[in-house]
Amino acid sequence: MYLMKDITRDGNPVLRKVAQKVTFPLSEKNKKLADDMMEYLVNSQDPELGPKYGLRAGVGLAAPQVDESVAMASVLVPNLEDPDKIDLQMTLINPVIISESVQITALGEGEGCLSVDKDIPGYVPRYNKITVRYDDFEGNSQTIRLKGYPAIVCQHEIDHLNGHLFYDKINKKEPLKISDDAIIIE
Template sequence: MSAQDKLIKAQHLIDMNDIIREGNPTLRAVAKEVEFPLSDDDIILGEKMMQFLKHSQDPVMGEKLGLRAGVGLAAPQIDVSKRIIAVLVPNPEDSEGNPPKEAYSMEEVLYNPKIVSHSVQDAALADGEGCLSVDRVVEGYVVRHARVTVEY
């Protein structure tokens, strides 16, 4: 049974046991493009990846399932070498602690994403960032382009 076959079973919830760790060759391999029209299996996989991110950002579900919070998950991180990513960027509370009108600034599954342009300016998060596939603390900043345009 392939990793994808296991992950898309109706009763399966993606959890930290499904996340492969640094050193696994799938993380460094060039992922395959998905074919259009999308297969049911690829659609289900994208939905389950998004479900993982929502659970990981929910304090109750995250603790119950033992998840680390994430805003993005790529299929290779769950040992599926395909160009599929799920992105879930929450909106912050306002200065008075009130919840935002819209929960997320981005909630999308991207198939065959491709960066088509980027800013000259670079940026890094002040608090640093992590990776679900890296269990250790890595000091420093991750410098990226401040803006990118992605086709998918």
């Protein structure tokens, strides 16, 4: 089981590398990686296990965040209105955004990251709707359309696979400035 000590922190070069494409059939190492990343997310959101093991709650975890430079990310996105419901739970292998909306969105409270230990205020502009092409565990190409919070989470994780961190997208001079027609998710 991954613990906070296993999470790669900002400053480690692996977080700034473009992750290697995953090949199929999946190796046992990559199957375990996928299982372990999802297990971390499930445990971190559990009201008993998270505090017991000192886990910061996470909604996404990309392989570079556990020091593996492969194109794989797990997401476990709770519903913002009803945290007992899950909007998205999956592992994306070799994900690529193939289309996005013109409409921009951002989280009102800004974004955080398990790999970034400090709070960095500011809007992180994201596309409100995206279509992602990814491989499933058998290596079959799949697509999924996402909107709102799940779309934001997947964009954050795909950024990790391309060597980008959320704060790279914040307006450096005016961190709380975003387009007037942006959708702010509270």
